[in-house]
Amino acid sequence: MSPPARPPAPARNLVELWADAARRFADRRAVAYEEQTLTYGELDARIAAFAAGLRDTLGVQPGDRVALLMPNCLHSVVAYWAALQAGAVAVPVNVRLSAPEMQFILADAGASVLVVHRAVWPAAQQALAGLPQPPAVVGVGFAEQGVVPADALSAPALPPPDAGRDDVAATIYTSGTTGRPKGALITHGNVLFNVQSTINGHGFRPDDVHLLVVPLFHVTGLNTIMPTAFHQGASLVVTAAIAPSELLALIARHRATTFLGVPTTMILLAQCPDIGAHDLSSLRLIAYSGAPMPLETIRKLRSLFPGVRLHNFFGLTETTSVTTVLPDEQALVRPESVGRPVPGLELRIADAVGRPLPPGEVGELLVRGPSVVRGYHGRPKATAEAITGGWLHTGDLATLDDEGYLFLQGRTKELIIVGGENVYPVEVENVLTRHPAVAEAAVVGRPHRVFGEVVRAVVVLQPGAVATARELKRHCAESLASFKVPHTIEFRDALPRNPSGKVVKREL
Numbered sequence: 435m436s437p438p439a440r441p442p443a444p445a446r447n448l449v450e451l452w453a454d455a456a457r458r459f460a461d462r463r464a465v466a467y468e469e470q471t472l473t474y475g476e477l478d479a480r481i482a483a484f485a486a487g488l489r490d491t492l493g494v495q496p497g498d499r500v501a502l503l504m505p506n507c508l509h510s511v512v513a514y515w516a517a518l519q520a521g522a523v524a525v526p527v528n529v530r531l532s533a534p535e536m537q538f539i540l541a542d543a544g545a546s547v548l549v550v551h552r553a554v555w556p557a558a559q560q561a562l563a564g565l566p567q568p569p570a571v572v573g574v575g576f577a578e579q580g581v582v583p584a585d586a587l588s589a590p591a592l593p594p595p596d597a598g599r600d601d602v603a604a605t606i607y608t609s610g611t612t613g614r615p616k617g618a619l620i621t622h623g624n625v626l627f628n629v630q631s632t633i634n635g636h637g638f639r640p641d642d643v644h645l646l647v648v649p650l651f652h653v654t655g656l657n658t659i660m661p662t663a664f665h666q667g668a669s670l671v672v673t674a675a676i677a678p679s680e681l682l683a684l685i686a687r688h689r690a691t692t693f694l695g696v697p698t699t700m701i702l703l704a705q706c707p708d709i710g711a712h713d714l715s716s717l718r719l720i721a722y723s724g725a726p727m728p729l730e731t732i733r734k735l736r737s738l739f740p741g742v743r744l745h746n747f748f749g750l751t752e753t754t755s756v757t758t759v760l761p762d763e764q765a766l767v768r769p770e771s772v773g774r775p776v777p778g779l780e781l782r783i784a785d786a787v788g789r790p791l792p793p794g795e796v797g798e799l800l801v802r803g804p805s806v807v808r809g810y811h812g813r814p815k816a817t818a819e820a821i822t823g824g825w826l827h828t829g830d831l832a833t834l835d836d837e838g839y840l841f842l843q844g845r846t847k848e849l850i851i852v853g854g855e856n857v858y859p860v861e862v863e864n865v866l867t868r869h870p871a872v873a874e875a876a877v878v879g880r881p882h883r884v885f886g887e888v889v890r891a892v893v894v895l896q897p898g899a900v901a902t903a904r905e906l907k908r909h910c911a912e913s914l915a916s917f918k919v920p921h922t923i924e925f926r927d928a929l930p931r932n933p934s935g936k937v938v939k940r941e942l
Contacts, residue, residue, distance in 0.1 A: 444626075445626060445665075446597075446598065446599060446622075447518075447596075447597040447598065447599065447601070447603075447622040447626075448515075448518050448597075448603055448622050448625055448626070448661065449518050449519055449594045449597060451626065451629075451661060451664065451665055452478075452481070452515055452518075452519075452664060455474055455664045455665060455667060456474050456475060456477070456478035458667060459474040459667035460473065460474050460475035460478075461473055461474070461475065462474055462667055462669070463669045464476075464477045464664070464669065464670065465477060465508065465511055465669070465670045465671075465672055466669065466670070466671050466672065466688060467507060467508040467511075467671075467672040467673070470508055472508070474664075474667070477511070477512070480512050481512055481515045481516045481519060482516075482519065482591040483587075483588040483589065483591065484512050484513060484516035484584075484587055484588065485515075485516040485517070485518075485519035485520045485591075485592070485594070486520075486588065486589035486590055486591050486592050487516075487587035487588050487589045488500065488516060488517065488520040488522065488547065488587070489520045489521075489589070489592055490589035490590075490592070491582070491587060491589060492546075492547055492570050492572075492582070492587075494517075494520045494521075494522050494546065494547060495521070495522075496520075496521030496522070496595045497521065497522070497523065498520075498521075498522045498523070498546045498547070499522065499523045499524075499525050499543045499544055499545045499546060499547075499605065500513075500517040500520070500522040500523070500524055500525065500545065500546070500547045500548075500549065501525040501526075501527055501539070501540055501543060501545035501547065501548045501549070501569065502514060502517070502524060502525065502526045502527065502549050502650075502651070503527045503529060503536065503548060503549065503550040503551065503554050503558055504529065504549065504550065504551040504554070504574060504650075505529050505551060505553060505554070505649065505674040506646060506647070506649055506650055506655070506672050506673055506674040507551065507574070507672065507674065508672065509549070509551070509574045509575075509584055510551075510650045510672075511650070511660070511670070511672060513549045513572075513574075513584075514526070514604075514650065514656070514660075518594075518597075518603060519594045520594070521594065521595035521597065522547075523602050523603065523604060523605055524603065524604040524605075525539070525543045525545055525604070525605045525606075525607075525617070526604065526606060526650060526651035526652075526656060527539055527540070527607070527651060528607075528649070528651045528652075529551070529553070529554045529649070529651065531557075532557070533557045533558075533560035533561045534561070534564075535615075536557060536558060536561035537560075537561035537562075537564050537565060538614065538615070539607050539615065539617075540561060540562075540565060540569065541565055542607075542615075542617060542811070542812065543605055543607075543617055543811065545569045546569050546570065547569050547570045547571075547572060548562070548569045548570070548571050548572070549572040549574065549584065550571060550572070550573060550574065551574045551575060552573065552574060552575040552576035553575075555573070555576060555578075558571075570582065572584050572587055597622055598622070598623075599621060599622050599623030599626065600621050600622075600623060600808070601621060601622055602619045602620065602621055602808065603620055603621060603622045603624075603625060604620045604625075604656065604657075605617040605618065605619055605620070605811050606618050606620060606651070606652075606653060606656070606751050607751075608751050608752075616810040616811070616813055616816055617810055617811035617812070617813075618751045618752050618807045618809075618810060618811075619807050619808040619809055619810065619811055620653075620657065620751075620754055620807050620808075621807070621808055623804060624657075624754040624804065624805055624806075624807060624808075625657050625661055625754060627754070627778065627803075627804040627805050628657050628658060628661075628662075628754040628755050628756055628805055629661050629662045629665050630778075631755075631756040631776040631777075631778070631779075631805065632658050632659075632662040632755075632756055633662060633666075634776055634777055635745075635747065635756050635759035635776045636692075636719065636721060636745060636747070636756070636759065637719070637743075638662050638663070638666060638668065638692070639666065639668070639691075640666040640667050640668055641668065641691075642663065642666070642668040642669070642691045642692055643668065643669045643670075643671060643688055643689055643690045643691050643692075643716070644659050644663050644668060644669070644670050644671065644690065644691070644692045644694075645671050645673070645681070645684060645685060645688075645690040645692065645693045645694075646659050646660065646670045646671060646672045646673065647673050647674075647675065647676070647681060647693070647694075647695055647699070648694055648695055648696070649674075652751075653749065653750075653751055653754060653755040654694060654723065654749070654755055657754050657755040658694070658749075658755040658756055659692075659694060669688075671684055671688045671690055676699070678699075678702045678703045678705075678706040678709075679706060679708060681693075681699075681703065682703070682706060682708070682709060682712040682714065683712060685712065685714055685716065685717060686712040686713045686714060686716075689716040690716060690717065691716055691717060691718045691719065692717070692718065692719040692720075692721070693717060693719070693720050693721075694720075694721045694722070694723070695721075695722060696722060696723065696935055697722050697727045697728075697731070698874075698935070699722075700720070700722050700727065700731060700735060701728065701731050701873060701874075703735075704731055704734040704735055704738060705896075705897065709738060714739065717739060717742050718741070718742060718743060719742065719743050719745065720735060720739065720742055720743070720744055720745070721744075721745040721746070721747055722744075722745075722746055722747075723746065723747045723748060723749065723772075727746060727769065728867040728868070728872070728873070729766075729769045729867070729868055730868075730870055732744060732765055732766060732769055733766070736765070736766070743761075743762035744762050744765040745759055745760060745761060745762060745765075745773075746759070746760035746765065746769075746771070746772055746773060747759045747760065747772065747773060748772035748773065748840065748842070750801075750826075750828060751807075752806065752807050752820070752826055752828070753779075753801050753805045753806055753807070753826065753828075754805040754806075754807065755805070756776055756805075757775060757776065757779060757801060757805065758772050758773040758774055758775050758776065758781075758840050759773040759774070759776060760772055760773030760774075760839070761773070764839075768839055770841060770864050771835075771839040771840060771841050772840050772841070772842060773839065773840060774837075774838045774839055774840065775801075775803075775838070775840075778803050778804055778805075779801060779802070779803035779804075779805060780801070780802045780803055781799065781800070781801060781834060781838075781840060782799075782800040782801075782802070782825065783795060783796070783797040783798070783799060783800075783832060783833060783834050784797050784798050784800050784827075785797050785798075786798075788800075788822070788825075793833070793834050793835055793836045794833055794834075794835065794836075795833065796831055796832070796833050796843055796858060797831070797832070797833075798827060798828065798829065798830065798831060798832075799828045799830040799831070799832040799840070799842075800825040800826060800827055800828065801825070801826045801828060802824045802825045802826065806821065806824070806826045807826075809821060829845055829847070830842055830843075830844070830845060831843040831844050831845065831848075831849065831858055831860075842860055843858035843859075843860050843861060844858050844859040844860045848878070848879075848939060850877075850878070850879035850887050850889055851879075851886055851887055852879075852882075852885050852886065852887055852888055852889065852917040852918075857879075857889055857917065857918050859876075859877035859878065859939075860877075861914070861918065862875075862877045862889060862891065862910065862914065862918055862920065863875045863876065863877050863891075865909070865910050865913045865914055866891060866893060866906060866909075866910065866920075868909075868913075869901065869906060869909050870896070870899070871895050871896055871899035871900065871901035872893055872894070872895060872896065872899075872901070872906070873894045873895060873896045873897075873899075874893070874894040874929055875891055875892065875893045875894070876891070876892045876929050876937045876939060876942055877889060877890070877891050877892075877920070878890050878892075878939050878942045880921065880922065882921070885917075888921035888922075889917075889918060889919065889920045889921055890920060890921060890922050890923075890924070890942070891906075891920035891922070891923045891924070892923075892924045892925075892926055892929060892942050893906065893923055893924070893925055893926070894925075894926055894927065894928060894929060895925065903922075903923040903925075906920070906923055907919055907920060907923065929942075930942065
């Protein structure tokens with residue numbers, strides 16, 4: 435009997451992670467997109483040809499920045515791994531940005547190449563027009579003078595340049611809710627650690643089929659789902675669809691086993707009228723992150739998917755992705771918690787001068803460990819302010835309980851002070867969303883000549899639901915001190931959000 439195959443040596447970088455996957459799982463399905471399906475071997479051939487084209491045709495050198503401006507599609511997968519194989523730094527750009535915002539990122543990153551999808555080309559053209567040194571452009575799905583068609587970008591494969599764990603793999607720009615976006619420098623080692631954190635925290639498995647609906651220009655898709663799937667030899671179902679009916683159809687068609695998304699997607703999914711028309715029995719994990727999940731939605735998901743594990747999780751661009759996970763067993767017990775840190779990460783709640791605070795005290799959340807990024811591209815001062823002694827100062831207000839569960843309370847700049855009393859917006863938002871008529875809520879401070887500030891809430895009701903401001907105030911008064919109860923409540927059809935989906939409270 436032949437001895438069992440040895441497990442592969444740990445990858446030193448993401449290029450090695452992919453090379454190992456392509457070798458070990460060559461005949462397995464790697465990715466499905468629309469009507470296309472590629473095995474690991476077929477995908478490897480496309481990545482190698484694209485990488486060689488970047489280097490041979492466009493002259494990309496190690497360390498150059500290759501910007502990727504695409505919705506989720508097959509080319510967004512190919513171009514990312516090809517950029518790494520070419521020794522470049524990938525710069526995923528949010529396709530929902532305006533042309534001036536795109537222009538800022540392309541200029542700030544110093545991109546030498548832009549790979550752009552036809553759906554985003556009109557905005558990209560405007561962005562490129564204002565750049566003194568525009569990058570070379572590779573077009574996905576369209577041909578135009580001066581644009582290299584992506585399908586024509588090919589050359590004989592070249593050996594990839596070596597990269598260390600501390601070398602930068604990608605620069606992902608923060609959403610800029612408090613100012614200009616900053617490019618977080620994410621290293622190969624950051625992502626490799628995050629792959630293990632995903633396996634430890636979410637229990638990803640080699641036989642999984644992951645529905646990749648979260649965009650690859652954000653860390654959950656780029657650093658959590660995709661590299662972990664490839665490391666394990668699992669399959670990806672890539673989509674840019676957002677309609678709940680389309681997502682349900684994809685889950686049923688491909689027998690998807692995991693579905694990671696934002697709470698808004700889960701709320702809409704739970705309300706989809708034809709959810710019972712699809713065979714969703716393959717699902718085993720639903721995970722949500724990015725905002726508080728209403729308790730009623732958790733209960734609805736539990737009833738719709740009784741055998742599916744529900745995970746809440748928390749992460750930042752600056753912590754690569756997965757930082758804490760709330761397991762299924764705690765979904766209804768601690769619905770307002772985002773869980774405990776994954777192995778290898780440390781959390782601290784600190785006061786204004788960085789001193790640790792005891793459990794239950796509100797302070798700034800600090801994170802330390804192998805997932806904390808190297809810093810910000812071209813911003814040494816911002817890097818020094820954000821990372822001190824290895825601790826990342828997140829700017830998030832939070833508490834830790836006696837068992838190490840993390841509870842977010844909002845941003846430090848969003849603290850409301852009512853007559854000298856601190857009010858944390860998330861606490862009020864959580865109470866509001868417990869009301870069965872409320873789908874979403876955002877809380878901000880409003881100037882007041884007597885109290886300094888008072889609490890103002892903006893509420894989005896569930897479809898078809900009815901509630902009055904007086905009713906919601908009474909609901910809040912049952913759980914909150916009087917100074918925390920909203921002074922005014924405004925009803926809107928939707929909350930203002932930035933292109934990353936985060937609520938822009940300065941507009942409220």
